[in-house]
Amino acid sequence: xxxxxxxxxxxxxxxxxxxxxxxxxxxxxxxxxxxxxxxxxxxxxxxxxxxxxxxxxxxxxxxxxxxxxxxxxxxxxxxxxxxxx
Amino acid sequence: xxxxxxxxxxxxxxxxxxxxxxxxxxxxxxxxxxxxxxxxxxxxxxxxxxxxxxxxxxxxxxxxxxxxxxxxxxxxxxxxxxxxxxxxxxxxxxxxxxxxxxxxxxxxxxxxxxxxxxxxxxxxxxxxxxxxxxxxxxxxxxxxxxxxxxxxxxxxxxxxxxxxxxxxxxxxxxxxxxxxxxxxxxxxxxxxxxxxxxxxxxxxxxxxxxxxxxxxxxxxxxxxxxxxxxxxxxxxxxxxxxxxxxxxxxxxxxxxxxxxxxxxxxxxxxxxxxxxxxxxxxxxxxxxxxxxxxxxxxxxxxxxxxxxxxxxxxxxxxxxxxxxxxxxxxxxxxxxxxxxxxxxxxxxxxxxxxxxxxxxxxxxxxxxxxxxxxxxxxxxxxxxxxxxxxxxxxxxxxxxxxxxxxxxxxxxxxxxxxxxxxxxxxxxxxxxxxxxxxxxxxxxxxxxxxxxxxxxxxxxxxxxxxxxxxxxxxxxxxxxxxxxxxxxxxxxxxxxxxxxxxxxxxxxxxxxxxxxxxxxxxxxxxxxxxxxxxxxxxxxxxxxxxxxxxxxxxxxxxxxxxxxxxxxxxxxxxxxxxxxxxxxxxxxxxxxxxxxxxxxxx
Numbered sequence: 233x234x235x236x237x238x239x240x241x242x243x244x245x246x247x248x249x250x251x252x253x254x255x256x257x258x259x260x261x262x263x264x265x266x267x268x269x270x271x272x273x274x275x276x277x278x279x280x281x282x283x284x285x286x287x288x289x290x291x292x293x294x295x296x297x298x299x300x301x302x303x304x305x306x307x308x309x310x311x312x313x314x315x316x317x
Numbered sequence: 318x319x320x321x322x323x324x325x326x327x328x329x330x331x332x333x334x335x336x337x338x339x340x341x342x343x344x345x346x347x348x349x350x351x352x353x354x355x356x357x358x359x360x361x362x363x364x365x366x367x368x369x370x371x372x373x374x375x376x377x378x379x380x381x382x383x384x385x386x387x388x389x390x391x392x393x394x395x396x397x398x399x400x401x402x403x404x405x406x407x408x409x410x411x412x413x414x415x416x417x418x419x420x421x422x423x424x425x426x427x428x429x430x431x432x433x434x435x436x437x438x439x440x441x442x443x444x445x446x447x448x449x450x451x452x453x454x455x456x457x458x459x460x461x462x463x464x465x466x467x468x469x470x471x472x473x474x475x476x477x478x479x480x481x482x483x484x485x486x487x488x489x490x491x492x493x494x495x496x497x498x499x500x501x502x503x504x505x506x507x508x509x510x511x512x513x514x515x516x517x518x519x520x521x522x523x524x525x526x527x528x529x530x531x532x533x534x535x536x537x538x539x540x541x542x543x544x545x546x547x548x549x550x551x552x553x554x555x556x557x558x559x560x561x562x563x564x565x566x567x568x569x570x571x572x573x574x575x576x577x578x579x580x581x582x583x584x585x586x587x588x589x590x591x592x593x594x595x596x597x598x599x600x601x602x603x604x605x606x607x608x609x610x611x612x613x614x615x616x617x618x619x620x621x622x623x624x625x626x627x628x629x630x631x632x633x634x635x636x637x638x639x640x641x642x643x644x645x646x647x648x649x650x651x652x653x654x655x656x657x658x659x660x661x662x663x664x665x666x667x668x669x670x671x672x673x674x675x676x677x678x679x680x681x682x683x684x685x686x687x688x689x690x691x692x693x694x695x696x697x698x699x700x701x702x703x704x705x706x707x708x709x710x711x712x713x714x715x716x717x718x719x720x721x722x723x724x725x726x727x728x729x730x731x732x733x734x735x736x737x738x739x740x741x742x743x744x745x746x747x748x749x750x751x752x753x754x755x756x757x758x759x760x761x762x763x764x765x766x767x768x769x770x771x772x773x774x775x776x777x778x779x780x781x782x783x784x785x786x787x788x789x790x791x792x793x794x795x796x797x798x799x800x801x802x803x804x805x806x807x808x809x810x811x812x813x814x815x816x817x818x819x820x821x822x823x824x825x826x827x828x829x830x831x832x833x834x835x836x837x838x839x840x841x842x843x844x845x846x847x848x849x850x851x852x853x854x855x856x857x858x859x860x861x862x863x864x865x866x867x868x869x870x871x872x873x874x875x876x877x878x879x880x881x882x883x884x885x886x887x888x889x890x891x892x893x894x895x896x897x898x899x900x901x902x903x904x905x906x907x908x909x910x911x912x913x914x915x916x917x918x919x
Contacts, residue, residue: 256897256898259897259898260898260901263826263829263898263899263902266825266826267826267829270825270826283711283713285713285802285805285806285809285841286809288837288840288841288844288916289809289813289833289837291916291919292833292836292837292840292912292913292916293830293833295836295912295915295916296829296832296833296836296904296909296912297829297833299904299908299911299912300829300832300902300903300904303901303902303904304901304902307901307902
């Protein structure tokens with residue numbers, strides 16, 4: 233196991249570009265996951281609000297997250313396709 | 318009146334009423350007279366808030382014009398106290414300068430002497446109660462009307478009616494009093510008499526809060542020979558000194574200019590009093606000569622007292638009016654303006670200059686300090702404090718519950734909490750700016766911009782405060798609601814920026830949260846303008862109110878934008894691990910506009 237980890241690190245060292253790409257994909261995945269969690273949290277909060285202004289704010293936030301996630305998924309797909317090539 | 322004093326005065330008066338019917342009549346006369354004064358004040362107050370301010374601005378641009386204004390208004394209102402109180406309030410509000418204020422005081426001193434002429438010339442010779450009755454009837458009729466100005470006229474007429482009725486009662490009672498007790502037995506001749514009766518005049522005027530009432534008592538008493546003419550002269554001097562107490566009381570709540578004006582009023586009347594006391598014999602002779610020329614009988618002490626009153630105030634004008642500027646210099650030395658304790662920078666240390674990154678961090682921390690102070694000022698403008706943002710209560714309710722007028726001096730707070738720190742930051746950046754490599758220079762340049770945004774936000778709040786205060790005091794509930802909505806949206810935005818700061822600390826995608834805040838600003842602006850248009854169309858607000866609301870909605874948008882731009886620079890660290898990936902997901906202007914449109918269609 234230790235040898236495998238060491239090899240992995242050496243591989244990353246000699247192939248920094250590939251490593252950076254992989255790291256970037258990982259970061260995007262993490263962000264998309266966080267956004268999804270945030271989306272769920274806001275949807276729940278929205279159901280308990282009776283203030284017009286606050287509810288409008290949460291609706292806007294939900295829509296922003298939706299567009300950001302859509303954008304993120306598209307970038308992620310492009311990166312995966314490039315990785316295959 | 319102080320409660321303890323009231324406990325002494327009430328039994329004393331009651332004992333007096335039991336002793337003498339005439340005393341009861343005199344006290345009732347003074348009370349009716351004072352009630353008339355109150356009513357008159359109430360009536361004139363109905364005309365403040367527009368007409369009076371406009372007249373004031375046009376008629377007080379020179380010292381002589383101010384003098385004329387003071388004379389006319391005091392003669393018309395029959396109260397120099399009311400004129401000085403109004404003048405102090407206008408002076409505090411910056412509508413007048415001290416020269417104009419002192420000019421008005423001189424004028425009102427002379428204007429108020431018309432009251433003595435009215436009492437002595439008309440009140441004692443004609444049965445004025447016959448004039449009082451119709452005034453009271455017409456006055457009360459008008460008071461019951463719904464229109465503010467008609468109500469005001471009603472109060473003025475009622476006030477005049479009560480003034481005349483009060484004079485009548487006192488005159489009648491003094492005549493009856495003459496048959497039972499002779500106050501003249503307590504007369505004091507010489508210097509002792511002058512000083513004692515001057516002191517009595519001062520005390521009586523302070524207690525009754527009206528030199529008119531003291532004048533009325535004195536003139537009536539002297540007309541029925543209850544007091545000697547010499548002692549009456551001293552009472553008039555005392556009344557003129559005592560009357561300044563109204564202005565002094567009013568100046569407690571005023572700013573330094575108001576205090577200087579009250580000081581000037583006391584200075585003029587006190588030193589005129591001392592001067593007249595020193596030359597009382599010469600003044601007596603002058604009164605006799607003038608009275609003889611005016612055809613006043615030698616035995617008519619009441620009219621001679623009115624002449625003395627005018628001569629007294631004319632002496633004050635001759636003595637002190639040419640030296641207004643010198644007086645102002647003196648007053649400015651006595652009443653020194655205490656500058657508010659200015660907030661000092663906390664993080665700008667010149668020892669940091671040697672380390673570029675430390676300089677940037679010092680400026681950033683100091684800018685956050687400035688931002689916190691700005692937030693404090695904005696929240697205070699809307700009657701809130703920082704801990705209110707953390708309360709569980711709805712912010713909307715907190716703002717709506719604050720339905721009393723909020724008087725908050727943004728200018729003073731700016732001087733105290735912002736200006737010093739802002740200047741120090743700018744100076745610090747300029748000292749450091751040119752010596753380093755580009756990275757730090759550009760960071761400092763961004764921080765300078767952030768500071769500019771903070772200051773802009775406060776300036777916009779100041780513009781907004783004017784109408785926010787004005788419309789919240791109006792009767793139109795719709796405009797009150799709209800202005801509360803503006804305040805609420807600003808405060809909510811501040812709260813959301815606070816949440817954004819917590820997201821930075823917990824690394825909860827702060828860069829992406831910025832898009833929501835940007836979209837919310839656009840969304841709120843669009844809805845606000847649409848709502849205002851609807852209100853104008855449905856005639857719930859006037860087009861004038863609508864235009865004010867549109868302007869103030871623009872101020873609201875600018876405040877939010879400026880605060881967000883400052884927060885973005887001050888709080889966001891773009892060097893976190895996921896910053897690059899986050900940046901890819903942020904939305905551009907068109908995408909944000911699309912989101913706003915989508916939410917609007919939902």
